[in-house]
Amino acid sequence: xxxxxxxxxxxxxxxxxxxxTPPAPAAEPDAGKPRTMQEIIDAAxxxxxxxxxxxxxxxxxxxxxxxxxxxxxxxAPEHVGNIRTFAREGYWNGMAIKxxxxxxxxxxGDPRGEDEDGKPLGSARAKLxxxxxxxxxxxxxHPLPDADGWAxxxxxxDGFPAGRxxxxxxxxxxxxxxxxxxGRNLEPDSSDGSELYVVIGQSPRQLDRNITVVGRxxxxxxxxxxxxxxxxxxxxxxDPAQYVPIRSITLASELPVAERSPxxxxxTDTPLFDELVEARRNRRDDFYKRPAGHIDLCNVPIPxxxxxxx
Amino acid sequence: xxxxxxxxxxxxxxxxxxxxTPPAPAAEPDAGKPRTMQEIIDAAxxxxxxxxxxxxxxxxxxxxxxxxxxxxxxxAPEHVGNIRTFAREGYWNGMAIKxxxxxxxxxxGDPRGEDEDGKPLGSARAKLxxxxxxxxxxxxxHPLPDADGWAxxxxxxDGFPAGRxxxxxxxxxxxxxxxxxxGRNLEPDSSDGSELYVVIGQSPRQLDRNITVVGRxxxxxxxxxxxxxxxxxxxxxxDPAQYVPIRSITLASELPVAERSPxxxxxTDTPLFDELVEARRNRRDDFYKRPAGHIDLCNVPIPxxxxxxx
Numbered sequence: 001x002x003x004x005x006x007x008x009x010x011x012x013x014x015x016x017x018x019x020x021t022p023p024a025p026a027a028e029p030d031a032g033k034p035r036t037m038q039e040i041i042d043a044a045x046x047x048x049x050x051x052x053x054x055x056x057x058x059x060x061x062x063x064x065x066x067x068x069x070x071x072x073x074x075x076a077p078e079h080v081g082n083i084r085t086f087a088r089e090g091y092w093n094g095m096a097i098k099x100x101x102x103x104x105x106x107x108x109g110d111p112r113g114e115d116e117d118g119k120p121l122g123s124a125r126a127k128l129x130x131x132x133x134x135x136x137x138x139x140x141x142h143p144l145p146d147a148d149g150w151a152x153x154x155x156x157x158d159g160f161p162a163g164r165x166x167x168x169x170x171x172x173x174x175x176x177x178x179x180x181x182x183g184r185n186l187e188p189d190s191s192d193g194s195e196l197y198v199v200i201g202q203s204p205r206q207l208d209r210n211i212t213v214v215g216r217x218x219x220x221x222x223x224x225x226x227x228x229x230x231x232x233x234x235x236x237x238x239d240p241a242q243y244v245p246i247r248s249i250t251l252a253s254e255l256p257v258a259e260r261s262p263x264x265x266x267x268t269d270t271p272l273f274d275e276l277v278e279a280r281r282n283r284r285d286d287f288y289k290r291p292a293g294h295i296d297l298c299n300v301p302i303p304x305x306x307x308x309x310x
Numbered sequence: 311x312x313x314x315x316x317x318x319x320x321x322x323x324x325x326x327x328x329x330x331t332p333p334a335p336a337a338e339p340d341a342g343k344p345r346t347m348q349e350i351i352d353a354a355x356x357x358x359x360x361x362x363x364x365x366x367x368x369x370x371x372x373x374x375x376x377x378x379x380x381x382x383x384x385x386a387p388e389h390v391g392n393i394r395t396f397a398r399e400g401y402w403n404g405m406a407i408k409x410x411x412x413x414x415x416x417x418x419g420d421p422r423g424e425d426e427d428g429k430p431l432g433s434a435r436a437k438l439x440x441x442x443x444x445x446x447x448x449x450x451x452h453p454l455p456d457a458d459g460w461a462x463x464x465x466x467x468d469g470f471p472a473g474r475x476x477x478x479x480x481x482x483x484x485x486x487x488x489x490x491x492x493g494r495n496l497e498p499d500s501s502d503g504s505e506l507y508v509v510i511g512q513s514p515r516q517l518d519r520n521i522t523v524v525g526r527x528x529x530x531x532x533x534x535x536x537x538x539x540x541x542x543x544x545x546x547x548x549d550p551a552q553y554v555p556i557r558s559i560t561l562a563s564e565l566p567v568a569e570r571s572p573x574x575x576x577x578t579d580t581p582l583f584d585e586l587v588e589a590r591r592n593r594r595d596d597f598y599k600r601p602a603g604h605i606d607l608c609n610v611p612i613p614x615x616x617x618x619x620x
Contacts, residue, residue, distance in 0.1 A: 102532040103487050132599075149456050149604040177413050177512045186596050201535075202487045202609060203512055206593060206602045222412040222539040225511075229532040283516060286496050289442075292516045294459040296606075299512060 037279045040272060041303055048272045049264040049305065050159065052218065054252035056080065058087055059261070060220075061247040062097075067220035068261060069180055072213070074139065074158045075173050076131040079182050079214045082193040085124040087251045091194065095119075096243035100227040101235025103201030107183060108246060109194055121194065130188035131212040133172035136164050141171060142269045144277065146294050150174075150205040154297040156268035160216055161297050163208055173213035176203045176298035178221050182212045200225045203298040218304055219263050266303040276303075347589045350582060351613055358582045359574040359615065360469065362528065364562035366390065368397055369571070370530075371557040372407075377530035378573060379490055382523070384449065384468045385483050386441040389492050389524045392434045392503040397561045399432040401504065406553035410537040411545025413511030417493060418556060419504055431504065440498040441522040443482035446474050451481060452579045454587065456604050460484075460515040464607040466578035470526055471607050473518055483523035486513045486608035488531050492522045510535045513608040528614055529573050576613040586613075 035043070058069040073080040086092060092108070099107035110118045141164050143155035151163030157171060161179075164171045173179065179199045184191035191212055198217055217224070232238040252260050267273060277300055282291035345353070368379040383390040396402060402418070409417035420428050451474050453465035461473030467481060471489075474481045483489065489509045494501035501522055508527055527534070542548040562570050577583060587610055592601035 102535055146459050147457070149458070149606060150602055188599055201511065204609070205606070206590070206598070206609065208602070209600045210598050225412055226536045226538055228536055280516070288516070288520050289498055290519050292460055292518070296459060296515070299514070299516065 034279060034282075034284050035275065036285055037276055037301075040276045040279055041266070044266065044272055048267055048270050050267050051262075051264050052159075052252075054260060055084070056215075057252035058083070058215075058249055059252055059255070060092075060249045062223055063245065063247070064223045065220060066261065067223050068218050068263060069215050070159070070218045070265070071215040072158060072160050072173060075134055075160070075162075075171075076182075076212050076214045078125075078128045079131055079191070079193045079212050082124045082128060083196075083214060084251060085122065086194060087249050088254060089122040089124070090248065091119065091122060091124065092246050092249040095246050097224075097227060097246065098230075098243050099197070099234065099236045100200075100229050100244075102229045104199070104204065104235065105197040106200050106224045106227055107195065107197040108244075109183065109196065111240065111243060121192065124192065124194070126192055128189065128192055130184075130191075132188070132209045133170040136166050136169050136171040139164075139171050140269060142273075144295065144297060144300070146281070146296070148297060150208060156273075156300075159265055159268050159302070161300070161302075163297075170209070172209050173216075174203070174297055175199055175205050175207045175213065176216075177201070178217040179203075179213055180215045180217060181207070182214055184211060198224055203296075205298075218265055218302075219261065262307055264305050264307060266305075268302065276301075344589060344592075344594050345585065346595055347586055347611075350586045350589055351576070354576065354582055358577055358580050360577050361572070361574050362469075362562075364570060365394070366525075367562035368393070368525075368559055369562055369565070370402075370559045372533055373555065373557070374533045375530060376571065377533050378528050378571060379525050380469070380528045380575070381525040382468060382470050382483060385444055385470065385472075385481075386492075386522050386524045388435075388438045389441055389501070389503045389522050392438060393506075393524060394561060395432065395434040396504060397559050398564060399434070400558065401429065401432060401434065402556055402559040405429075405556050407534075407537060407556065408540075408553050409507070409544065409546045410510075410539050410554075412539045414509070414514065414545065415507040416510050416534045416537055417505065417507040418554075419493065419506065421550065421553060431502065434502065434504070436502055438499065438502055440494075440501075442498070442519045443480040446476050446479050446481040449474075449481050450579060452583075454605065454607060454610070456591070456606070458607060460518060466583075466610075466612075469575060469578050469612070471610070471612075473607075480519070482519050483526075484513070484607055485509055485515050485517045485523065486526075487511070488527040489513075489523055490525045490527060491517070492524055494521060508534055513606075515608075528575055528612075529571065572617055574615050574617060576615075578612065586611075 052070045056071040060067040071080045096111055097108040098111050112118050139157050141155055141157045143153050148154040152165040154163050161174045161176045163174050177199055181197050182191035182193050183195035183197055230237040281295045362380045366381040370377040381390045407418040408421050422428050449467050451465055451467045453463050458464040462475040464473050471484045471486045473484050487509055491507050492501035492503050493505035493507055540547040591605045
């Protein structure tokens with residue numbers, strides 16, 4: 001695929017909101033001036049990028065195209081294991097997105113529900129433990145410099161936005177835009193990974209440590225975020241005719257290499273990423289008159305790219 | 311219109327993410343237990359609600375229906391004055407939404423741009439001062455209890471989410487979901503209010519105090535947030551055929567009362583609203599196992615209702 005680095009959030013910000021007149025041409029990098037995000041990404045070496053493990057990458061095929069989800073076995077191994085089983089056995093194929101609640105989540109799963117009318121779970125386990133958090137030890141956690149109101153510490157681990165509390169020996173994935181979680185009922189251990197939601201609005205961080213986050217959409221968010229909002233309670237579609245069909249959800253590793261998306265994700269544990277975070281904490285392009293000197297976890301972009309097939 | 315209180319964000323949260331099985335019926339209010347948000351809203355007196363001033367309310371009529379914007383003259387009087395002139399003179403009628411960038415903004419204005427080919431501005435002023443912030447004195451500011459990374463203080467003023475720094479004698483509207491701002495070029499005073507954007511994703515608070523915020527969408531966000539994302543740079547539609555037509559943008563006060571939406575907004579300067587904030591800081595319904603003890607400004611819902619015509 002010919003796409004270079006993805007445009008969203010990666011372009012020079014000068015034109016971001018004006019855009020009535022074309023922006024001034026980008027200046028040449030100046031040795032004394034901090035680099036912009038775009039300059040940083042342009043300077044990334046191959047080792048600054050990573051290719052998600054195909055065995056932990058889901059392709060959700062919609063009529064509008066592919067959505068790519070990276071699973072996080074370091075945070076939710078039991079759920080990820082079940083989700084891989086569901087994908088391998090085609091559990092979601094022919095199911096549907098049945099909920100789209102504005103500024104909150106899009107959700108899919110078995111429209112018939114989980115009672116005796118529901119689709120059999122196949123080899124997947126019917127019962128999983130809650131995986132709201134994990135121990136903080138043994139996790140390569142890369143903290144952000146700024147304080148956060150929801151967590152003792154926030155940063156990135158395994159490429160995912162995360163919170164950490166070493167006092168409580170806990171780490172967890174944060175509900176940022178694109179986070180994928182496992183719907184549950186009232187009991188903490190009532191999720192099996194068959195019913196999944198994606199955050200499509202302001203980060204609902206109050207859900208952190210209240211539900212199992214299983215991964216993150218790394219490409220194709222715009223295929224989910226534009227879905228018509230459901231008019232039923234909680235954004236559920238009232239009429240099954242409104243359901244958005246899911247052709248299939250497949251593990252990348254189950255597809256021939258030629259059918260995989262060669263998407264790469266910028267590593268979050270490098271000096272280059274630290275520089276990118278700083279460039280976002282204090283925007284230095286000509287548009288910004290007052291750099292914030294701060295960033296919230298969910299405002300940090302994690303750039304992706306689709307390299308040319310060599 | 312028969313709608314009672316709006317469903318989004320106002321329903322009991324028990325079922326929020328499970329929803330495979332119907333939630334347990336809501337318990338009766340218990341005198342010893344903090345009230346849920348829904349119970350608080352149900353208990354609101356008429357004086358807890360306010361009706362936005364029709365002279366500062368815009369109706370944007372799209373093919374999909376009406377979007378309602380409340381303008382904030384207390385924060386951006388010059389821009390609001392110009393916007394009222396634009397609306398009164400039908401400046402935007404027949405124009406289009408021309409940008410939809412995922413997790414960022416939707417934007418409209420004159421597709422022909424602001425050069426000599428652009429639509430004449432009529433009686434509106436071509437040049438306005440930047441109104442990135444105002445003095446903090448004389449503003450009835452209702453602070454949130456929690457710290458914020460972007461501002462010395464955050465809270466609500468005139469019903470709008472806002473930041474304040476009394477040391478710098480500044481207050482400003484925050485870029486939360488639904489915030490409406492005035493696009494500008496690189497110069498701080500290059501906005502005239504003709505080009506407007508709405509936040510449709512994670513709050514881009516780095517824009518606070520870098521651009522003039524003019525108001526907030528109080529109804530119909532879902533008509534904007536689902537617009538197909540533009541494939542051009544910054545989410546602009548590449549093909550004019552993709553533009554989303556704007557039938558009209560009108561001041562509510564210019565319409566006969568029968569054509570106005572009787573929308574009311576919950577006041578943000580009342581003990582009832584404080585109780586609602588606390589109910590969101592610490593979610594007490596059965597779904598939540600670990601109340602956050604915190605809320606970010608942009609996570610505080612501001613409920614609305616469409617009262618029955620009496």
